[in-house]
Amino acid sequence: MQPNASERDPYNGLTSLHPTLPPAAYWDAEAYRRDLDAIWYRSWLMVCRESDIAEPLAFRTVRIASQEIVVLRDETGALRAFHNTCRHRGSQLFQESAGRLKARLLTCPYHAWSYSLRGDLVRVPSKSLPEGFDKADYPLYRVALSLWRGFVFINLAEEPEDSAESSFDRGSGDLSNWPLETLVTGHRLTKVMNCNWKIFWENFNECLHCPGVHKDLSRLVPIYGRGLMARHDDPEWARHADNDAPEFSGRLRVGAETWSKDGHVHGPVFPGLTPAERAAGQTYATSLPSMFIVGHVDYMRTVRLAPLGPEQTELTAEWLFAPDALGKTDIDNIVAFGTQVLEEDAAICEVNQKGLRSMRHEAGVLMPEEYDLRRFHDWVRERHAALKTPSADSAR
Template identity: 85%
Template sequence: MQKNPREHSRYNGLTSLEPTLPASAYREADAYRLDLEAIWYRSWLMVCREADLAEPLAFRTARIGSQEVVVLRDETGSLRAFHNTCRHRGSQLCQESEGRLKARLLTCPYHAWTYSLRGDLVRIPSKSLPEGFNKDNYPLYRVALSVWRGLVFINLAEDPDGSAEASFDSASRDLSNWPLETLVPGHRLTKVMNCNWKIFWENFNECLHCPGVHKDLSRLVPIYGRGLMARHDDPEWARYADNDAPEFSGGLRAGAETWSRDGRVHGPVFAGLTPAERAAGQTYATSLPSMFVVGHVDYVRTMRLAPLGPEQTELTAEWLFAPDALAQTDIDNIVAFGAQVLEEDAAICEINQKGLHSIRHQAGVLMPEEYDLRHFHEWVRGRHAALQPVKMTSADSAR
């Protein structure tokens, strides 16, 4: 659910009839392959936190569609990313999902081709080499890497545009007052949802479902209980323009301070937040297609997505706290509330996915409050239209 208040003086809602994406876009293998090639293989994708690779020789692997990448910190402390593929005959290099390398080298388990942590081929066990063979021509396939506020992003495009920072949605809010780089995880939740990745983002971008699906959240954020995300989602917003009650202006209910079971903070509040940031209760920044991050007054949540197939998506949520706050914080009270909202979203997304299999349902229709779904659909269509041929076969890009 997108929660960024709009700061203008007009109605947000759609005023014309708008169709959704076709139902086939959420369930067919060809549509999934198109999404991978046009979007996931060409976007900045969050894969982990920089602190997950704190020590030299630490590594993690990440899978995006059929593509597997190893991200590591080399012996000099630099972060690097490569396709998890040997240049000899294509064997997988790292089999574990994370760990620490035993040497300052990556060695293929099949034929022992050995690479430096900068990706250069340094040793081949063959007794002789074919004429014209040059090790310099066979480095690991490098993957672009960018760090934003302690979060590590990769991009599978050979020559990607911009950086992770530039990938954030223009409606994202400024999180500079949250100390993201120094926070530590208090809890991690990983869940596989049986729905297409786009359904998750559609659900994220509207609150029509909130009154029926998120009853506790709707009590905490009263405007959600009206099925709205922001003041200007109401076609009659001008009638309440001077009313700062949270059901009209947004923000948390009176007396609440953060997202938790009881709405109270359960540890130290971040010192650098402005009064407006404290009053908002939640501040979102979004980088399609892989993640969003939410700043609360006493902790930060990150949510990372990975597509597993046409009708399956993996979510990884982390709750991050100041290091000295962990011992003072009732983490269970905080995590229980966020996990409840996540489970509710996952369940309704799966119900949405099941209904899309009707042979009669070719496409849906957007309601006025679903203006951000139209923006998302336009983004998807635009990425599809911009697709240029990529150097991989259709077999490579399907799981």
């Protein structure tokens, strides 16, 4: 997704025939449940920024398909995550989507069982307790939490592997020169897309649609206007190997500096970027299945996904700025451009979804430019296969 491959890299495109996933993978209830079990309920998922829960006793609730999770900052400043479910008879604990606790206890609204902010059951108001009942046996259902550069990730697996950092795609760009930890949210957009979550990622993974769907973006990033994402997507790339014109290099059009309506920056730029990072125009990092982040010279943008159903996905985009830049930047010019691109993508994803119900459509076929869809499909297939054979690793 980023044009930073070395000149020696071979052609990126697919040269053999690959079918897509079967269409039922995008609308069937059972296929959706398998996606949840194999992927969403055992991956590191970005849920918010650390700064969204900045103060002790602040909390947020987040929904991942049918699962509701509360993320809070305890009195010591540590972040914790729990299922939003009481251990007594399963009542929901928090009804609000965000707020601040009034006490250092979580008290269930139903029969007032109370839990410490570490999740331990500390108070049961019954007059007497049944024989054998031990409060230590009924802590809140704890959820694994991992921090990555100012972002909070959770994992619904009881014993997840690795950490949020390990969830980033190995092809991700290096964002270490962007001061991600300190950035603040300048604008947030939340949208429900009527498509399966995989449709969004497929669309993200190719630019074959760019000339038709993103006219303005294709003018800003001329290689996109050729239906390509990077120099090595062109079978003829070697003929243009030394040509640094934007339509070959993947840089922004001549004179443009960032992704905004007019292509210009409207406030301070990040001081720590290298000349190559400033010239690149956009640097992407992806953590499947929940988010991608893109760095520009003056701001960063994240897109977070959460499945709502087989054919419904919630998208939350945030535009992140340096705190001192926010007051000095005309963010409208920036937000308008990114919103347009996202709306164009969401609309075409919904169109894709609608066509997948044909009884005659057994599978689609990938074109060479869709090499990253093949990687994505392989990743989905591997995750499903791993769920079917949980002991495969230990048996080896």
